Amino acid sequence: MASSTEPAPGQAAPGALLAPADVARVVDRMAHQLIEKCAGGGGAGDDRDSLADLVLVGIPTRGAPLARRLAARVEAFSGTPVDTGTVDITLYRDDLRLRGVRALEDTVLPPAGIDGRLVVLVDDVLFSGRSVRAALDALRDLGRPRAVQLAVLVDRGHRELPIRADYVGKNVPTSRAQKVRVHLAETDGTDEVVVVEQ
Amino acid sequence: MKRHLLEAADLDRADATLVLDTAAQIDQALAGREVKKLPTLRGRTVVNLFYEDSTRTRISFELAAKRLSADVINFSAKGSSVSKGESLKDTALTLEAMGSDAIVVRHSASGAPHRLANWVRGSVVNAGDGTHEHPTQALLDAYTIRRRLGRLDGVRVAVVGDVLHSRVARSNVWLLTTLGAEVTLVAPPTLLPVGVGAWPVEVSYDLDAVLPKADAVMMLRVQAERMNASFFPSAREYSRRYGLDARRMAALGDDAIVMHPGPMNRGMEIAADVADSVRSTIVEQVGNGVSVRMAVLYLLLGGAPA
Amino acid sequence: MTTLIKGARVLGGEPADLLLEDGRIAAVGRRLSVTGADVVDADGLVALPGLVDLHTHLREPGREDAETVETGSRAAALGGYTAVHAMANTDPVADTAGVVEQVWRLGRQAGLVDVVPVGAVTVGLRGERLAELGAMADSAARVRVFSDDGHCVADPALMRRALEYVKALDGVVAQHAEEPRLTVGAQMNEGDRSARLGLTGWPAAAEEAVIARDVLLAQHVGARLHVCHVSTAGSVEILRWAKSRGVQVTAEVTPHHLLLTEALAESYDPVFKVNPPLRTDEDVQALRQGLADGTVDAVATDHAPHAVEDKESEWAQARPGMLGLEQALPVVVEALVETGLLDWAGVADRMSVRPAAIGRLDGHGRPVAPGEPANLLLLDPAARAAVDPAALASRSRNSPYAGRELPGRVVATFLRGEATVLDGKAVR
Helix, strand or coil: CCCCCCCCCCCCCCCEEECHHHHHHHHHHHHHHHHHHHHHHCCCCCCCCCCCCEEEEECCCCHHHHHHHHHHHHHHHHCCCCEEEECCCHHHCCCHHHHCCCCCCCCECCCCCCCCCEEEEEEEEECCCHHHHHHHHHHHHHCCCCEEEEEEEEECCCCCCCCCCCEEEEECCCCCCEEEEEECHHHHCCCEEEEEEC | CCCCECCHHHCCHHHHHHHHHHHHHHHHHHCCCCCCCCCCCCCCEEEEEECCCCHHHHHHHHHHHHHCCCEEEEEECCCCHHHHCCCHHHHHHHHHHCCCCEEEEEECCCCHHHHHHHHCCCEEEEEEECCCECHHHHHHHHHHHHHHHCCCCCCEEEEECCCCCCHHHHHHHHHHHHCCCEEEEECCHHHCCCCHHHCCCEEECCHHHHHHHCCEEEECCCCHHHHHHCCCCCHHHHHHHHCECHHHHCCCCCCCEEECCCCCCECCCECHHHHCCCCECHHHHHHHHHHHHHHHHHHHHCCCCC | CEEEEEEEEECCCCEEEEEEECCEEEEEECCCCCCCCEEEECCCCEEEECEEEEEECCCCCCCCCCCCHHHHHHHHHHCCEEEEEECCCCCCCCCCHHHHHHHHHHHHHHCCCEEEECECCEHHHCCCCECCHHHHHHCCCCCCEECCCCCCCCCHHHHHHHHHHHHHHCCEEEECCCCHHHCCCCCEECCHHHHHHCCCEECHHHHHHHHHHHHHHHHHHCCCEEECCCCCHHHHHHHHHHHHCCCCEEEEECHHHHHCCHHHHHHCCHHHCCCCCCCCHHHHHHHHHHHHHCCCCEECCCECCCCHHHCCCCCCCCCCCECCCCCHHHHHHHHHHCCCCCCHHHHHHHHHHHHHHHCCCCCCCCCCCCCCECCEEEEEEEEEEEECHHHCCCCCCCCCCECCEEEEEEEEEEECCEEEEECCEECC
């Protein structure tokens, strides 16, 4: 189980927890952890893992570009291309009535599908765990992976379900009143992680 | 989105686009998978209240609701308390008391869904009311055009046939123009409503003049019985002047599509070889109907408080 | 019974006192004083002759759940009416002396207004053969107005015979002008709105064609013709033309056609469904103009009570018709007085004098002057109130004015010297 905390970044913008360079470094480290895992260095009995089996499935909105970045870095470090996909979880949410309906986003799986493979769900922030729960439900309807793991850029705590991440970019202790915002170049024009007081 | 979908005018351009985009995402999410069911509307109850027989529309809504895991009740007016004289209002209050979250209503009286919306707290979806509107049909038509042609803005759509009695035509006029398409109505003058001049459309009595410029041709069902009220002299004359046959289809542009809301009168408004041609989207429209209705139910019900 | 009305402005003129005695106006003057008289303070109120309605549906016999002669009479009195013509489309139809006498007697028993039965032109309103018009004219009800209202006397030969026949009775045929073949299934005015709403159109031409035909027939046979509920600008034009040619034609317009338009159908609320239908704003303006210049002779309510179940339904299933008696005068005040089209004398003429003349009612539509029958009303022109259907005296609730604020309040109504309404409330 790879779970670690990045040292406090010296060059972060005022109020920013992670600056662009920090985000890149964190993604790189997560990529290495994935390679390590799939190269057989994982837990006992995971000897069937290989990068060819791996599918990085992003949870929109920001999990999707994050999954593609991770895949790119894994390929850069290992030389092996990695399948990616996205799974929109809106129709699986249990809080629609509280939060209202919203536009749906893409659900795209690699041509080879996910059956029998190691699916790593990728999201930007892990909070209550409800998004992951919805994503697990969605995956169940999409196929039967051999195993499902979870990678998040930020784990901010306050879980409401028995869910934990297998790969964490940065653990960020927060209060419930705070919000953690992850910005990515693909969706927001810049890479950074900020904590906002509500 | 408003709480109800009573007519195409309930949808502004942003809402209409949201419905089409949502339908596209649902299509994509469900494509090729074995489990074609989503948990989105678990615990919600959708009532199909059908005062007119329309198996295809009812099944389409039923499938849409079931794929979203809603509980579906089919309430057909025939053989029910309605046929024993129960009023629309009493029926509405009964369904309300049973906890329905949405009522999908098909009725022979124009405006019946509007009345219903005054009496219930849940959402009302118009599945066709008299000669007024059939907004989900227009949405699936727009969706079909967009899928086939890649856009709606500036697309030239000819709507051909009994516009006077057609709820499909009315909904399409308002929705397609909202989405930027250019609509031309083609019919004998007897089958166009007085006052059509106020609609944001072109009107033509000459199908042959319109076809070469059309990107999509939507053929409306024409009932042969209309000739008994002198809307046209005979089915043969109608078909000759306004029917779409292979000769006329040849006048269409290369990418133009042929649509029909069904059920078709083959040989009347549309020739069999046209209906079965590669240009025809008629079967596709049926499939798209389910996705569009799922999108509508999701957007109306998904976020609404129970 | 003696009543002294203090300070009323007769037809909007200078304040005067009115002494009502033995059913007549005994004196009109300044500072009248009489011992033992009931005194009514009419400071600021306008006195008008009691209104006469040429077109009321009282529903009795047959639909007493919607209205009775008594409840309709009370609504009429509250509206300032002292006489109403009860339309013949009851169940059974008022096409015999027996039925018209029954209605007439019920009106006498209620005693709130003079209920004047209208006789059907044809047996059962079926438009096939003439009813016994003479027997109804000779009955105790003294019928002078004959109408198949609700249905048009569409057969031109039958209409011609009816027009001719009632000449011997000093009667008049009141035609519901609607060519039935042009209005099959019609739901609202035909135009761009009906096209959009998907409601079958009721073309203006269906009314105008019948009026044009009938004025020509009336001229040809030298008979009187009255046209019910004129609703279109074209109808006003035809009437103007006919009157200029000397045809003995009179016409009425309803309060709702003077105020409301087809735009209300957008709600699909059948409370706005009526026959003939609400028309366009241009029609409303032409009708106001026609009433102001006398082309249209009278305001008639077409008061049409309907039970809740006949209105709380789909538009197409609902029965056409609206309440009118209690709001007719306020609507006329808003549409014609406040717009400067009619003065109070004009209102008296169109709502009392001319309708009484058309219906040949001797005791109504008379000036508010000494020696005349004491049929009059007192109106507070300054009052404004929102219409509350639940507060209406009618047994039905299908008022198209619900929630609408209208000017003018009938404070008192006197029928032959006896108050039927005081302080805005029915005495009985």
